Amino acid sequence: MTAVPSTSAPLVIQAAKEAAWTILVVGLLSFLMVGYQTEVLQGQQMSFVNRFGDVIWAMVLIPIGRFLLVLARGGLLLPPAVLGGIATLYLFGAAVLGLAGSPLYGQLPLPYDQPMVNAIFGVGAVFILAAAIKGQRDRRRGAQTLEMREAAEARQARIARNMSSILGPILIVLAIVIPWTPWGDRAVVDSLVLVMTYVMLGWGLNIVVGLAGLLDLGYVAFYAVGAYTYAKLSIALGFTFWESLPIAGALAALFGVLLGFPVLRLRGDYLAIVTLGFGEIIRIVLINWQSFTGGPNGLGNITRIDFFGLPFERNPAPGTESFHTFFGLEFASTHRVFFLYYVIIVLALITNFVTIRLRKMPIGRAWEALREDETACRALGINPTNTKLTAFAIGAMFAGFAGSFFAARQGFVSPESFTFIESAVILAIVVLGGMGSQVGVALAALLLIGLPEVLRDLSLYRMLVFGGVMVLIMLWRPKGLLAYREPTLLLHGRRKRNKAGVQS
Amino acid sequence: MLKISGVHTFYGHIEALKGVDIEVNEGEIVTLIGANGAGKSTLLMTICGTPRARSGSIVFNGRDIAQMPTYEIMRLGIAQSPEGRRIFPRMSVMENLRMGAITSQPQFFDADLERVFAIFPRLKERAQQRGGTLSGGEQQMLAIARALMSRPRLLLLDEPSLGLAPLIVRQIFEIIREINREQGMTVFLVEQNANHALKLAHRGYVLVNGVVTLSGTGQELLSNAEVRAAYLEGGH
């Protein structure tokens, strides 16, 4: 935070004016909505309780925030950075104490009683801090020449590449050994199964969004197709997970083609809207086609995953073997969880491996080229429709695999698991990870799915933290955590840098 | 090799080509000159199928390609260095060249790459650089090189001299001459730089407002009074 610009006096005045207006607006808005609360007394009488203290607090705090935000946007960075930072730490710290039930919470001078409300003001403080940081960054950039910016970009790309090539193998090894470490208890591995499912979904969607550049907001539809395919095959025909896995993938891919065919001539926003619609159609069909899908109640009693023919059951039916009897082990519920975990790791790594291979094949190159310039691609003899359809179908296929796994894990599927928010989360994973970056996607999944799991005890607040983290990432790394594109082709001798199978 | 007869092309209600007849024979360099907005790029793109000719025929090696989809036309052995170059900015030079070869047999790739690098040594030096960070002249070279990678029989070039320094322009035209002479490549060259283009080309056409008004050998057109007045004097 460097010298204060000489124009700071008018800026402060302007900020003060805006703050004054904000006092008025906040006062008017909150007077009725916050100032009075209806309460039902005994005997079903209604009465009002006034909360003018809360209104006053809002009328003080929000204008201060507004004042600092205007300063930050105007380039006066020091006060917003310092005050925003202190307020962030204080309010979130207090919220955590409050949630943890610490007696300290009661002694802290805080504007509101409920930790939740204080945390909301904390989010406001994060915004102010972020605006100051962004201002500082823009200022540094503004002073740079084009070459300096190019060099900085190249440096960032190099860092991202090195991070990816180091982090990739480390993450894989960690993922494999974690069940055998002291931290690897059942609950943790269970959460990791969820995380890995989203890693796989992220990698699958990455083919569509990151490589082919097709904004798909209905990806969850293919996940649903995979899940219901296994559910039906298992219930109606007695298929095992392994038998139905390829069918689920194929069917999801077929749905990908069916959706893609009519819509792939659309671009950008239009494609996004139509895919969003498709996701909803699938969900609504699942809800309403009672006889086939069980409607809102879903389908239960799906055969759980088995160990290549050996079920994980405490008391196998007479004359049959179970996993633990076959291997002469004591029955433990962790067997199934651990096995599920390794299955999803393998499925996810297959997704990753296929993606890496595809990128170096003509079809993968065509996807990337198509994202850059469709007209040029056509002039090179590429059929854009077929190329996009392949991306859609392959992406959908992996979602189908993941869906099938989901059903085999839960033993139960219902339309509730396939709402739009799922598509949004998967897309967020891809975007936050850095479009096209495999390691970045894995990290983002860990953050976006793992963090809320860790914070589960904080119930409602986890969504707040989640939102805060998203905002921060977008401010700090607008291109994603590890935005970097590995060239697919080198001039002399193909260098073997990424043996480990994961690369950016 | 290529015979365009009575082609009309429209953008909405605007008629950009009003019945154009042009012929390009095997092994020739044919140039098309004309002022801004005459419809030169439109003609080149019409050959490639976007936009589509509303009437008339475009026959390439005995096949009418006027109604074929673009990507199929390009697979018949036509390659194009389009207006504005349209290289892939985020991809490296190598990857751009690989994209050019996407429809040809993979086993030719290494030999073709050698050949293209021999013509454009500059690109070899920059093989790993991102397309978007190349200089204008290098990008133009890349666009031509990418087109050559598909082993075309007919090369379509849209204003390869646009925005380049005179020295580079001379280089590029020299390269076109070489490609034509040594590989027998047929070239259809759209140019504003009439002086250079007509000196290079075997034959030329002049396009005015979507109509071909003059045609002849390069030398004939160079000495034609109308051409001199409209495209040569005062310019270049």
Ligand SMILES: Nc1ncnc2c1ncn2[C@@H]1O[C@H](COP(=O)(O)OP(=O)(O)OP(=O)(O)O)[C@@H](O)[C@H]1O
């Ligand atoms: N996509 C388009 N939509 C509508 N009109 C277009 C389009 N492209 C070109 N035109 C019009 O068609 C006419 C011919 O354009 P064209 O690009 O073929 O000219 P040109 O001879 O290549 O010119 P220049 O030398 O400036 O590149 C122009 O009047 C132009 O405005």
Ligand SMILES: [Mg+2]
């Ligand atoms: Mg033009």
